[in-house]
Amino acid sequence: MEIERLNQVIRGTVEVKRKQRVDIIVDNADIVSALHSLKLFGFNQLTLVTAVDWIEEQQFEVVYVLYSNAQKVVAIVKARIPRENPEIETIEDLYPNANKYEVELTEMFGIKVRGNPDSGKPFLLENWHDLPPMRKDFDSIKYATEHYEARHRKENND
Amino acid sequence: MTKEYELNIGPNHPGIPGNFSLHLELEGDTIVKANGDSGYLHRAFGKLMEHRLYLQNVALIPRICVIEPDINEAVYAMAIEELMGVKIPERAKYIRTIILEAARVNAYLFGLGIFAAATLGLYTLMQWAVGDRDYMIDLFASLTGARIYHMFIWPGGVRRDLPPKFEEDILDWVKFIKDKLPDYDAVFFKNSMFLHRTKGLATITKEEALSMGVTGPNLKATGVAQDVRKDEPYAAYPYLDFEIPTMTEGDAWARTIIRRLELELSLNLIEQAVKKMPKGPVWTKMPNPFKWYVPRGDAYARVESSGGEYGFYFVSDGGAKPYRVYVRGASMPHMYPLAEKLLIGQKLSDAPQILGSLNICPPEIDR
Amino acid sequence: MVEKILLAVLVPLFAFLVGIFLEGFKRKMVARIQRRYGPPLIQPLLDIIKLLSKKDNISHGLMFDLGPVIALSGSILTVFFIPTPGFKLLSASGDLVALLYIMVIGSLGMALGAGESGNPNASIGIARALTLMLGYDLPFVIALSTVILKFDTTNLYEIVAAQSDLYWGAFLMPITAVVAFIATYGAMGEHPFEVVVAPQEVATGPMVEYGGKHLGFLMIDHAFHIYIELALFTDLFLGGASNLGYFFLKIFGLHILLTFFDTVYPRFRIENAVRFFWRWPTVFALIGLLIVMIGG
Amino acid sequence: MEKQTKNGSDLKEKVKEFEHGSLISPLSSAKYLFKKPHTLQYPKETKPIPERYRGFHINDLDKCIGCGNCMSICPCEAITMVDVKAFYLVSSKEGTTDTRPQVDYGRCSYCGLCVDICPTGSLKLSKDLIYSSTDADTFVWVPAVEQGREIGFIQSDELTPLVLDKLEMSELEPDVRKKTFEELILGFSKEEAQAEAARCLGCGICMQGCPAHMKNPEYIQAIFDKDFNLSVKYMLEDNALPGICGRICTHKCQDDCVYNYRGDAVQIMWLKRFATDAIKDYSASDPVRLPQTGRKVAIIGAGPSGLSAAYYLSLMGHSATIFEKNKIAGGGLGLGIPMYRLPVYEIDKEVEHIKSLGVDIKLGVEVGKDITFTDIMKNFDAVYIGVGLSYGRAINLKGEDHPDVIQAIDFLRQVKVEGRRDIARKVVVIGGGNVAMDVVRTVKRLQEVRYDDGNTVAQMASLEDWDILPASKEEVEGALAEGVIFNPAWGPKEVRFNESGKIVGLEIKKVKSVFDENGRFNPTFFEDQIKTLEADYVVEAVGQMTNLGFIPEDIAKDLKYTPRRRIFIDDYGETSLVGIFAGGDLVETSLGNAISAIANGHRAAIGIDFYLKGK
């Protein structure tokens, strides 16, 4: 197993974080090609796709976690994309189970996924008109207080 | 018989494992299209955790998956321990293993019982299995103080040491379940009617399973011995002697039998762990909860749940609260796209079996 | 005349009480196998009272309302035709052919009513019920023919009379008896043939939209149904009985057996169920018929 | 390895078992028809509830101090602290509040974190979790100890999220420190300070105990966050002299700290000291300064209360002028506190900081002598009197007018300001307070420096016994370690002289009781139990008094006093005379320590501001 060789196949930084964990940081444009190479390299399972909202840097970090069944290594592929009009390319053709993760990405972060026909369809939420809820600038406490009334607590109930 | 129906199954439908629904398009009795509809249990744990201190989250996270809450606690603790570079005491590792395996047995007993009742109409197994599971729940209550949401595994180890006589009690329970297993086998697992209904049903191949990110018993049923307990051992698994059961058929029957075998394996693991458990402390001191900062960084912690690989992708910005947590439930790929694909071309009456055999846990999808 | 009216009340009452007792007993027995105590014996009665006392606020049209009534009246009518020791009400009573026709009324009423509800589950359930009927009716009819051939009569009273002194149909035609038992089992819709109601698949099928009083009627109908199927089998193969107590005991024994099977087998797929009935029971029914034809 | 392969083959065989079904095997379940069901027939039968069960709360209201940590840790916001005075008699002990936790069982998740965090251990969970009601509002109540509710989940001593043990402060070894006037507390390193700050729960119950109500949780949090400027900013909001308080404060806050119930209090004072030491000057930490108003305020006395008043007045935009009779600023702090506790440079640092805001400190100007009080009244818009108790109080001891019998305050001033280094070999200090401690430890140091043969004695005689000794524990322990001899519960009788008029000893008598039954100071003695302490020098450290002689008679006659002969002031420090404010040790609300004086000064500054605005 030559994880070190990953450097030659992938444009981006590869760092062996610890045993069984590899961090790979790539550019937005290289996500699909990097994942493609990784799949050829043996990372045949897609564990999850998600995003992190780095609001101070005005960026989203899209995270793909892959698993190599043969080498027993988890690769975490990260790419930063701008927070304004975020868009990524779909990887559904590479990993069929990416579909719903990408749908979730659109729903929860507002990141558009090009090439995913379901992107933008409601998945977990129904009738949602506010900001995508997992964004840092969406204040769920405020939303919950405004929309769902709470029980007024009587004091000194004994 | 080519009349086309559209049929919504669920969310309040006994054939559906939990609160979610299926939108089916039928031609006669045959499913031509299946769409899952999730979100009935969506609580946005990722967001809720961002509001809470690290210790407060210990109370929150078991609620993600009610069938097997302890995996959440374990995986949460593991993620934080990795980021903080904390080593946990040996005894805590064993206690965690015992809890996780007992919870797994509970999940299997519950899941198989419900599977038998809610898909095949065999209520007897459910009545037995869920009833027998309750003794372990009582033991959990004596160990942790609560029946379902234990909030017992926390970063650094476990919350309390074992109560007196717990080792004997749990061994008694293991023996009790082992004695009951032949009955379960007789009435369900070796019942020709069950074989008849599940053999050859909804078969997946190894390649399909791998490409869709399928894990756990569903993958083991296709012949891949992938199990986090072996691949990336956590808690006390490195010290225990066990073999991952696999089957090659990949159908609903194999998936069910794998779970039956796993059940037995877990019972054996509990026995081993109880016998090997050393004395000593059970907790590495963690900071004061109000000033508990976790160093900046990210970690992906994973464990083997009863459904498959269960993980937290955990990001900390160095503050007192998690910055972002993504919960990777094992059921997500099992439902989307696996179940949606498997249902196509099947009879309506088999839909509950297929869903049941995949052991889909809706709260894991909705979170 | 008074006697007739009295009988017209007493016979269904007896059937109902037996049915409801068996239903209650079934729950107790199932519970026992499942290592619990189960509801009290009169629970089915309580359920029916509860259901009848409910306020209906939903109707899906006249046929929907009539369905359970037709089903129930069909069942009550059937009861009159089944020989019960000590009661003889109608002149045609006991005629096997007439009985077979009347027995269908109940299912038909149910089908009509449920079809009206517009719920796809109900339609599927009805389709299943009719399909299943096709399934168990084939071996059952062959078995009946065998019986008719054997005793050379279509009158149940005569059949019962012919079986006196332990010359039971079951001993005379064991194969046919087993087949008829299985068919009866199918007709009662218990596991593994519980495909019509199948809560997990079609959410109680035909009954999906029925609640309250409608469901109450259906449950009464079910009690009759149990009685009818078991009484018929008793009359055909277990030699009927000379008095009510004896008759009841035979039914009771049969029911214990049925309940036990119900508890330990999962459900068939509908097409499997039909295929099952058309395969072995039918073949054996034919063999039984052959034996009778050859052996006289 | 052998075993593993065996397991593997076992598994394969096991799988084979399941490959063929049977229609007969299910029938074996018939055996249960003849076995007793295992149903637990609740409510007829019950099962025992385990020891650790987490049910409804039980709260020992007497033990509970209302600190609110349970509320802060609750992940569901189920707990609110409510005022329980209406139905419960709350103790008025310091460090407690009138509130008790009220639990909303429409929120509670029964996690037990509140129990684990509870500092007093009053909160527990019960074994009872059966309650149903038609009214959702009845799910909120204040838990108490209730009949029939058994204790379930309780906290553990070892496995607690609290960090019970304090970080030991490093200090000079007794053998070293008794020979030097170097500061004996070495202070925290950055890591130590953070570790100690990390212990704070942030409940803020300590703020009540502090006379100045400093924002302890906030500045400790800032220390934990390594933002020392912010930390000092929080301090300066209520305390103009944080660095000094970080060294010599009586730290009432630490006495109230909730950790006292289960472990060691957070060392708030040392943390304060660390933060002020960590930044060179406070200019980045000053709270918002208001624009100049042009009003002038005179402040008499540059003690802690005067400096405090001046600081806050200048923050509010008034110009403050301080008149100090001594050559150095700081009042009692500058004159009386020994160097090993409070180095001079620390006072200078704080005074310079106050000066940097434009406060004019006129040193060596004694009101009544160099400038008259009337002039001040004429030239300034308001006057603040903070002259403190700058004169030692005599106890009318026989022979006390001897030159070798000295008042503590004079002695300390001589040592600190005038550089006195001579000392007798055998010294007795009368008194048991912190001043007495300062004196005796100073004496010890002087002796150690001057006589290197070790043939010296420094001892003290106090009325109070060990258990009621007013001096702080740390001081007593420090003194004991340095070799000071204690004579507690002995009262002074008279000073003994030899023929040449030199002191030879102090005769003392055994104390029967210090306070009478009403709790008033009224010592009684066993007149027959008498012993003599050898001494050739006696220091009286039993109290101080003030001298308001600088105020002209016609003004002073309207000045009201409290029954205990302190100046009467209202809530904002104003005396019975319009425009004249007072604070510090002069007034009764002061507890005779620096932090109270600082707090008085702050209060008075606010009062003066109101007064000036209204004028």
Added chain:
Amino acid sequence: MDKEIEQGYNEILESLRKRSLWILHYCTGCGAIELPPTMTSRYDMGRFGIVPFVTPRQSDILIVTGYVNIKTLRRIITSYEQMLDPKYVIGFGSCSINGGIYWDSHSVIKKLDSYMPVDLYIAGCMPRPEAIIHSFKHLMELIDTGKADGYRRYKENYDFYRKNQRKVLGKWR
């Protein structure tokens, strides 16, 4: 006189009715995990004639097992309206009373009784089987004394409930 007879008749009915209660089989939240143990052999609530049933039409009790997501709320209300009178609602655990641990979630309602009448609340997170049986006994008592009248309240205050439902669900029908 007629009235008294009717009343007496009703009383008898109520006392019989309470002995047969069918639960709608709908796992709305995590509290549903404690229902199977209560239903099955260990606690066997079938002893009191309480069994799960499949469709709303057949059921008497709607158990709201814990938190209610807005997506679920819509289905619960539909199910509730489909049930036949008299019908009862049991709010299970903390979440149905005041939001529970999900008080700050953007998709979970806090006060169930704003949207539908609730006859009985059970404390706990989640209530243990004993508490569930206890509460069923309590509900039986309420039915016996005619106090479980949520379905009547729903009709009387229909506008109030509808307004609240609209507030969170939008104009959904």
